[in-house]
Amino acid sequence: xxxxxxxxxxxxxxxxxxxxxxxxxxxxxxxxxxxxxxxxxxxxxxxxxxxxxxxxxxxxxxxxxxxxxxxxxxxxxxxxxxxxxxxxxxxxxxxxxxxxxxxxxxxxxxxxxxxxxxxxxxxxxxxxxxxxxxxxxxxxxxxxxxxxxxxxxxxxxxxxxxxxxxxxxxxxxxxxxxxxxxxxxxxxxxxxxxxxxxxxxxxxxxxxxxxxxxxxxxxxxxxxxxxxxxxxxxxxxxxxxxxxxxxxxxxxxxxxxxxxxxxxxxxxxxxxxxxxxxxxxxxxxxxxxxxxxxxxxxxxxxxxxxxxxxxxxxxxxxxxxxxxxxxxxxxxxxxxxxxxxxxxxxxxxxxxxxxxxxxxxxxxxxxxxxxxxxxxxxxxxxxxxxxxxxxxxxxxxxxxxxxxxxxxxxxxxxxxxxxxxxxxxxxxxxxxxxxxxx
Amino acid sequence: xxxxxxxxxxxxxxxxxxxxxxxxxxxxxxxxxxxxxxxxxxxxxxxxxxxxxxxxxxxxxxxxxxxxxxxxxxxxxxxxxxxxxxxxxxxxxxxxxxxxxxxxxxxxxxxxxxxxxxxxxxxxxxxxxxxxxxxxxxxxxxxxxxxxxxxxxxxxxxxxxxxxxxxxxxxxxxxxxxxxxxxxxxxxxxxxxxxxxxxxxxxxxxxxxxxx
Numbered sequence: 001x002x003x004x005x006x007x008x009x010x011x012x013x014x015x016x017x018x019x020x021x022x023x024x025x026x027x028x029x030x031x032x033x034x035x036x037x038x039x040x041x042x043x044x045x046x047x048x049x050x051x052x053x054x055x056x057x058x059x060x061x062x063x064x065x066x067x068x069x070x071x072x073x074x075x076x077x078x079x080x081x082x083x084x085x086x087x088x089x090x091x092x093x094x095x096x097x098x099x100x101x102x103x104x105x106x107x108x109x110x111x112x113x114x115x116x117x118x119x120x121x122x123x124x125x126x127x128x129x130x131x132x133x134x135x136x137x138x139x140x141x142x143x144x145x146x147x148x149x150x151x152x153x154x155x156x157x158x159x160x161x162x163x164x165x166x167x168x169x170x171x172x173x174x175x176x177x178x179x180x181x182x183x184x185x186x187x188x189x190x191x192x193x194x195x196x197x198x199x200x201x202x203x204x205x206x207x208x209x210x211x212x213x214x215x216x217x218x219x220x221x222x223x224x225x226x227x228x229x230x231x232x233x234x235x236x237x238x239x240x241x242x243x244x245x246x247x248x249x250x251x252x253x254x255x256x257x258x259x260x261x262x263x264x265x266x267x268x269x270x271x272x273x274x275x276x277x278x279x280x281x282x283x284x285x286x287x288x289x290x291x292x293x294x295x296x297x298x299x300x301x302x303x304x305x306x307x308x309x310x311x312x313x314x315x316x317x318x319x320x321x322x323x324x325x326x327x328x329x330x331x332x333x334x335x336x337x338x339x340x341x342x343x344x345x346x347x348x349x350x351x352x353x354x355x356x357x358x359x360x361x362x363x364x365x366x367x368x369x370x371x372x373x374x375x376x377x378x379x380x381x382x383x384x385x386x387x388x389x390x391x392x393x394x395x396x397x398x399x400x401x402x403x404x405x406x407x408x409x410x411x412x413x414x415x416x417x418x419x420x421x422x423x424x425x426x427x428x429x430x431x432x433x434x435x436x437x438x
Numbered sequence: 439x440x441x442x443x444x445x446x447x448x449x450x451x452x453x454x455x456x457x458x459x460x461x462x463x464x465x466x467x468x469x470x471x472x473x474x475x476x477x478x479x480x481x482x483x484x485x486x487x488x489x490x491x492x493x494x495x496x497x498x499x500x501x502x503x504x505x506x507x508x509x510x511x512x513x514x515x516x517x518x519x520x521x522x523x524x525x526x527x528x529x530x531x532x533x534x535x536x537x538x539x540x541x542x543x544x545x546x547x548x549x550x551x552x553x554x555x556x557x558x559x560x561x562x563x564x565x566x567x568x569x570x571x572x573x574x575x576x577x578x579x580x581x582x583x584x585x586x587x588x589x590x591x592x593x594x595x596x597x598x599x600x601x602x603x604x605x606x607x608x609x610x611x612x613x614x615x616x617x618x619x620x621x622x623x624x625x626x627x628x629x630x631x632x633x634x635x636x637x638x639x640x641x642x643x644x645x646x647x648x649x650x
Contacts, residue, residue, distance in 0.1 A: 113538060118538075119536060119538075120536060123536050123587075123589050124587070124589070126537070126538045126539070126587070127539075128538065129539075129540070129541065248500075248541050249500050249541070252496065252497040252500045252501065253500060253501055253504055255497060256452065256454075256497075256501050299495055299496055299635070300495055300496045300497060301495050301496070301497045302494075302495050302497075302498075305495075305497060334617065379620070380588050380618050381588075381591070381618060381619075381620045381622050381623050382622070384588055384591060385591065385622060385623065385626050386622070414588070414617075414618060417587075417588060417589070418588060418589065419588075
């Protein structure tokens with residue numbers, strides 16, 4: 001696993017691009033090395049890395065809207081590039097975030113309202129909470145998650161896939177000659193299903209065109225010296241179920257009403273979540289796997305529930321990713337003060353990075369500092385309505401409290417959409433100034 | 439048959455089946471449904487206190503809300519008289535323009551109602567003029583603005599301004615809350631107070647109607 005991880009880090013250090021200059025090449029390698037040193041806890045980096053986790057901020061910064069980013073890839077690439085070149089962060093989050101608007105239209109996507117569709121063109125995505133999986137569907141999910149997704153979940157979240165409700169079970173296709181196999185293909189001949197398949201092909205073409213732009217942008221940034229922070233992403237099984245299958249209320253009630261089913265379903269998801277994160281990291285040649293954490297935050301559930309329901313399968317996902325050579329980056333939204341002791345005792349040293357929003361960072365460093373690197377906590381309200389001076393002071397204090405001996409990165413607490421550019425700049429510049437290890 | 443305290447305890451301990459069984463038995467024995475409702479309120483008060491003491495969390499509140507819904511559904515058909523229950527005060531609440539999150543807001547609504555407030559829940563993505571309209575219509579003295587996203591900062595500010603413009607600012611107290619809301623944002627929006635959770639929302643509302 002050590003070897004696998006070093007291999008992935010080496011691929012991240014040497015992207016498949018031609019650098020624009022020797023200067024860009026050494027800047028790129030210095031940035032990745034800085035991050036690697038900071039998060040592996042093996043040696044102190046030259047300075048604290050700074051990585052603003054941005055959402056639609058580049059759009060606003062260029063006087064454009066989130067809608068523009070989703071419908072005009074030229075504007076997307078221009079705005080995201082301008083952000084990277086003007087702000088010079090140690091890493092960027094790619095240009096993948098906004099996504100292609102037309103794709104969602106064709107698929108008739110129900111899970112989110114997006115810019116220009118349910119929310120104003122000037123605003124970001126918003127999740128539409130719901131019970132997309134019903135309480136009595138656990139057995140179906142547990143028995144065959146893929147078939148459940150195709151025939152129950154997808155028709156609910158993609159209007160275009162409504163006819164997939166009638167998809168025959170793949171197991172019906174057995175090796176029997178004659179008519180036994182083709183009867184299972186009647187489904188694909190039905191007019192409404194053929195309509196759905198046409199939409200899938202159209203959506204696929206849009207996704208393919210879009211990802212071409214995103215990858216080209218990524219390569220250009222690498223050639224100019226700026227690494228993408230992320231190799232892939234996955235989720236905690238509890239959140240996979242709780243965010244967009246059972247919904248917040250659904251999963252919370254399930255802990256009381258059907259705890260065994262809930263745990264069983266999370267066990268089914270665990271190897272799939274590992275495969276999802278590790279697969280992307282290998283394709284992208286970057287070990288960092290992003291895992292946003294939602295419903296295990298302080299206040300949602302008790303420590304007892306956290307240890308019984310949330311943590312066991314998340315821990316397995318973390319360990320599974322590490323075994324594959326990945327470096328999990330857990331981004332704990334909300335606050336995690338009551339969970340620090342629980343997670344710290346189970347983590348292998350120098351194999352994870354934890355991003356926090358409203359967690360007490362000094363305590364996080366004390367409790368987690370010996371086993372894991374931490375980052376985050378620059379508050380969104382400060383970036384939105386504070387002054388550059390406030391931001392500088394905040395960053396300086398974070399560095400004083402948390403950066404001793406390495407194992408720390410400066411990052412914001414919640415994804416940045418609208419913020420004052422001078423404040424984002426202050427966050428980066430303050431790190432470059434105060435964060436140098438002597 | 440379960441006594442008054444048995445029902446309060448069953449509700450407080452989130453024992454759904456037991457609570458439903460006691461309610462059923464007491465209704466069948468011909469007891470005044472208003473008396474049972476009073477016990478339900480007391481049980482929910484204990485739930486609220488445990489939440490305030492960090493013994494209960496959002497999961498427990500959501501489950502308590504579910505139990506409350508099922509017991510009141512049982513009791514409601516038996517409420518033949520329209521006896522007025524005295525309310526502490528009126529609250530207009532909603533998630534502000536552009537924000538469609540409502541879980542936090544729903545918990546605040548549940549807690550305010552459990553504590554005797556009459557709550558007008560406008561829902562999500564509510565433009566400033568809808569708040570103004572509802573305040574005029576109901577004569578509510580308390581307004582709750584909820585928002586989970588950073589875009590809510592602007593919407594809250596605009597809503598407070600609209601209330602001001604309508605000449606209602608002196609007649610209402612405004613509280614705000616949600617994931618990214620802080621005292622700095624409270625100042626920025628011009629609201630009267632910020633509450634970090636449903637317990638603080640209830641405490642503020644009680645303070646403002648002089649009930650605490």
